[in-house]
Amino acid sequence: MAYQYDLFVIGAGSGGVRASRVAASKGYKVAVAEGSALGGTCVNIGCVPKKLFVYASEYGHGFDEAAGFGWSNKGAEFNWSVLRDNKTKEIERLNGIYGNMLGNAGVEVISGFASFVDAHTVSVDGKTYTAERILIAVGAKPFIPQFDGSEFVVSSNEMFYLDALPKKALVVGGGYIAVEFAGILNGLGVETTLAYRGDQLLRGFDQDVRDFASEEYRKSGIDLRLNTDVARIELADANDQNGARIVHFKDGHSEEFGLILYATGRVPNVDALALENAGIETGKNGAVKVDNNFTTTAGSVFALGDVTDKIQLTPVAIKEAMALIDYWFDGKEVDFDYDNIPTAVFSQPAIGTVGLSEQEAESRGLDFRVYQTDFRAMKHTLSGGTARSLMKLLVNNADEKVIGAHMVGDYSGEIIQGLGIAIKAGATKADFDATVGVHPTSAEEFVTFSANALKERK
Numbered sequence: 001m002a003y004q005y006d007l008f009v010i011g012a013g014s015g016g017v018r019a020s021r022v023a024a025s026k027g028y029k030v031a032v033a034e035g036s037a038l039g040g041t042c043v044n045i046g047c048v049p050k051k052l053f054v055y056a057s058e059y060g061h062g063f064d065e066a067a068g069f070g071w072s073n074k075g076a077e078f079n080w081s082v083l084r085d086n087k088t089k090e091i092e093r094l095n096g097i098y099g100n101m102l103g104n105a106g107v108e109v110i111s112g113f114a115s116f117v118d119a120h121t122v123s124v125d126g127k128t129y130t131a132e133r134i135l136i137a138v139g140a141k142p143f144i145p146q147f148d149g150s151e152f153v154v155s156s157n158e159m160f161y162l163d164a165l166p167k168k169a170l171v172v173g174g175g176y177i178a179v180e181f182a183g184i185l186n187g188l189g190v191e192t193t194l195a196y197r198g199d200q201l202l203r204g205f206d207q208d209v210r211d212f213a214s215e216e217y218r219k220s221g222i223d224l225r226l227n228t229d230v231a232r233i234e235l236a237d238a239n240d241q242n243g244a245r246i247v248h249f250k251d252g253h254s255e256e257f258g259l260i261l262y263a264t265g266r267v268p269n270v271d272a273l274a275l276e277n278a279g280i281e282t283g284k285n286g287a288v289k290v291d292n293n294f295t296t297t298a299g300s301v302f303a304l305g306d307v308t309d310k311i312q313l314t315p316v317a318i319k320e321a322m323a324l325i326d327y328w329f330d331g332k333e334v335d336f337d338y339d340n341i342p343t344a345v346f347s348q349p350a351i352g353t354v355g356l357s358e359q360e361a362e363s364r365g366l367d368f369r370v371y372q373t374d375f376r377a378m379k380h381t382l383s384g385g386t387a388r389s390l391m392k393l394l395v396n397n398a399d400e401k402v403i404g405a406h407m408v409g410d411y412s413g414e415i416i417q418g419l420g421i422a423i424k425a426g427a428t429k430a431d432f433d434a435t436v437g438v439h440p441t442s443a444e445e446f447v448t449f450s451a452n453a454l455k456e457r458k
C-alpha cells in the first residue's frame with residue numbers, strides 16, 4: 001500500500017525534531033505534527049528558559065558576594081517583566097531556528113494536535129495523513145495531585161509567564177523542578193518555602209549529595225521543610241482569584257502565600273492520542289510500552305523520549321532518536337546504555353552526578369571504596385559567603401574502575417560532563433591520579449583524591 005509519508009512524527013520536541021530532521025536528510029518523506037511551539041518542552045517551558053532564569057537568579061547572590069571583592073552595590077533592583085520578556089524573545093528566536101532547520105531538511109511541519117485513526121493513519125484538525133511509520137514523541141506534562149484547592153496552584157509551565165513575582169512563594173515537591181525553581185525564586189528575592197512530604201529531597205541521588213545539597217539550600221535562604229504536606233488550599237479573598245492563597249498544612253498550621261508551585265512529577269502526554277485506535281498499549285502513568293527498538297505494540301508505530309517514561313532528559317530523547325535512526329536505516333538493533341548518564345540539577349548550588357550512588361553500589365553488592373571531600377570554594381574566601389562544595393568518587397575494588405562521581409557546588413553541571421566521558425570510557429582511579437589537575441579550580445579535587453580522603457563506610 002502507498003502511504004503519503006515514509007514517517008509521520010507526532011511532537012516536535014527534543015526527540016521528534018531530531019528524528020524527523022535526520023530521517024528527512026536521509027531521504028525519507030517526513031511530516032511532523034506539533035500542537036504547540038516548535039522545540040517542545042526543553043526549548044519553550046523547560047531546560048532553556050529555566051537556565052536563563054537560573055542565570056538571572058544567581059545575580060541576586062552575586063551582588064551581595066561582590067562587596068568582598070571591592071564592588072559597592074548601590075541598590076540594584078530586579079525587574080521581573082524585563083527578564084520574562086527577554087526570555088520570551090529568545091525562545092521565539094529559537095522557535096524560528098527550529099522551523100528553518102526542519103524546513104531546510106525537507107520536513108513538512110503540520111500545526112495541530114494529532115491523534116490515531118489506525119496504526120498507519122493520524123488525524124490533525126480533521127484532516128488525515130497516512131504513513132508507513134509513525135513516531136510518538138509527545139513528551140510529558142505536569143502531574144498535580146487533586147485535592148481541595150488544587151486549582152489554586154501552578155505548574156512549571158506557568159512559571160515562565162507569570163504576570164508578577166509574589167513576595168512569598170511555596171514550592172511543593174522534592175525533585176529536579178522543585179529544587180531548581182526554589183533556587184530561582186529565592187535568588188530573585190522571593191521569600192521561598194520548599195515543602196516536601198518525604199524525609200529528604202532528591203530521591204534517587206546519592207544520600208550524601210541529598211543531605212549536603214539540602215543544607216546548602218537552607219544556607220542560601222530557602223525555608224526547607226521536610227515531612228511537610230498540604231491538606232487544602234483556599235483563596236484569602238474569595239473574590240480575588242489572583243490574590244493570596246491560604247495553605248492549610250497537614251500538621252494543622254496555616255500560612256499565606258502569593259504563589260504555590262506544584263513540582264510533583266511529570267506524566268506521559270498521551271490523553272489526546274487515541275492510542276487504542278492503533279492497538280498501542282500503555283503501562284504505568286500511561287507510558288507508551290516499547291521494546292528495545294522503541295517499537296510499540298503496533299509494529300508500525302514507535303515511541304521515544306518522555307512519553308516512554310524512562311529517563312526524562314533532553315539528551316536522552318535525542319540519543320534515543322539517533323539510535324532509532326540507526327535501526328531504521330542501518331538495521332542496527334538498539335543497545336541503549338541507560339547506565340552512566342550524566343545529569344545536572346541546576347539548583348543553587350548545582351548538583352552534577354554520573355554513575356552509581358553509594359546506595360546503588362551497595363544494593364548491587366559491589367565491593368567499592370569512596371573518596372569524599374567538602375570544602376569552601378576559593379571564591380568564598382573573599383565573598384563572605386558560607387557556601388561549601390562536596391565531591392565524591394566511587395571506585396570498584398575488583399577492577400579499580402571509577403563507578404560514580406558526584407558533586408554539589410558551582411559549575412558541577414559543567415564539570416560532570418567530562419567525568420561522564422572518563423567513566424563511560426572505563427577510566428580507573430589510577431587514570432584519574434595520572435591526570436594533571438587544572439589549578440586553581442574545584443574540579444582538580446577529582447584528580448587529587450588520596451587515601452586521606454577515604455570515607456569510613458558503615
Ligand SMILES: Cc1cc2nc3c(=O)[nH]c(=O)nc-3n(C[C@H](O)[C@H](O)[C@H](O)COP(=O)(O)OP(=O)(O)OC[C@H]3O[C@@H](n4cnc5c(N)ncnc54)[C@H](O)[C@@H]3O)c2cc1C
Binds near residue numbers: 313
Ligand atoms: C521545567 C523543566 C526543566 C527541565 N530542565 C531540563 C534540563 O535542564 N535538562 C534536561 O536534560 N532536561 C530537562 N527537562 C526535561 C526535558 O525537557 C524533557 O526530557 C525533554 O523535553 C523530552 O523530550 P521529548 O521529545 O520526549 O518531548 P518534548 O520535548 O516534551 O516534546 C513533545 C512535543 O510534543 C507536542 N505534542 C504533545 N502531544 C501532541 C499531539 N497529540 N500532537 C502534536 N504534538 C503534540 C508538545 O507540544 C511538545 O512540543 C526539563 C523539563 C522541565 C519541565
Ligand SMILES: NC(=O)c1ccc[n+]([C@@H]2O[C@H](COP(=O)([O-])OP(=O)(O)OC[C@H]3O[C@@H](n4cnc5c(N)ncnc54)[C@H](O)[C@@H]3O)[C@@H](O)[C@H]2O)c1
Binds near residue numbers: 202
Ligand atoms: N536539570 C534537569 O535535567 C531537569 C530539570 C527539570 C526536570 N527534569 C526532568 O523532568 C522530570 C520531572 O521533574 P519533576 O521535578 O516534576 O519530577 P521528579 O519526579 O523529579 O520529582 C517529583 C517530586 O514530587 C514528589 N511528589 C510526587 N507526588 C506528590 C504528591 N502527591 N505530593 C507531594 N509530593 C509529591 C515526589 O516525591 C518527587 O520528589 C525529572 O525527573 C527530570 O527527569 C530534568
